[in-house]
């Protein structure tokens with residue numbers, strides 16, 4: 717995080733002096749391009765008590781993992797516009813709850829969406845081709861690999877959240893939707909060796925009913941991201957979950973405290989990007 721921040725700031729400031737304020741925007745865009753070029757970008761968009769992540773791949777594809785609520789659709793569109801995303805190649809929905817799939821119709825109305833991958837309940841039709849996927853399915857785009865580890869549970873909407881592992885170079889990322897302890901137990905049984913990653917999108921907005929000690933020990937993340945709103949009705953993230961994460965000595969990021977978070981990964985280094 718610090719490395720990138722230090723590199724970008726001096727470049728932009730020097731340019732401001734030289735250009736006397738003219739063309740600042742173009743220079744900022746050039747600085748952004750230099751910082752992000754060839755890297756995998758992971759954006760955790762602040763959508764309040766919901767989940768919405770944007771991935772921009774080193775090869776340029778744009779993918780969303782969950783789409784927030786219908787109400788957060790505008791916030792997502794404004795984030796996409798800020799990052800020059802005018803179309804999505806793919807949307808991956810963890811499960812069909814409003815705080816994960818609710819924003820999809822708003823996004824699909826505003827821009828072309830190549831397709832939707834989902835697990836469990838079929839999402840509402842929004843004119844985009846949809847395909848159900850289950851554990852064992854995987855695909856690669858360039859050097860980024862997507863592996864679907866779950867759901868392994870057969871019941872419950874939250875427990876049937878898609879468990880998605882993404883690998884790029886030596887770095888890996890795990891998206892768990894709202895999966896709960898029951899699903900985590902099955903994953904520990906059947907996919908233990910695949911759970912260890914560098915960045916975990918903490919399940920179910922940090923609820924105490926997910927993120928068991930055993931599961932977190934297997935994942936052993938360096939970075940944990942919790943997507944939740946401040947003062948939500950559910951008390952998310954639960955202090956127990958936060959304490960379990962603290963015990964692992966990982967960096968904990970919360971969208972209710974930081975707002976939208978952007979991480980960059982070149983396949984070796986994983987860092988936070990601050991614009």
Ligand SMILES: [Zn+2]
Pocket residue numbers: 766767813815816893894920921
């Ligand atoms: Zn949720």
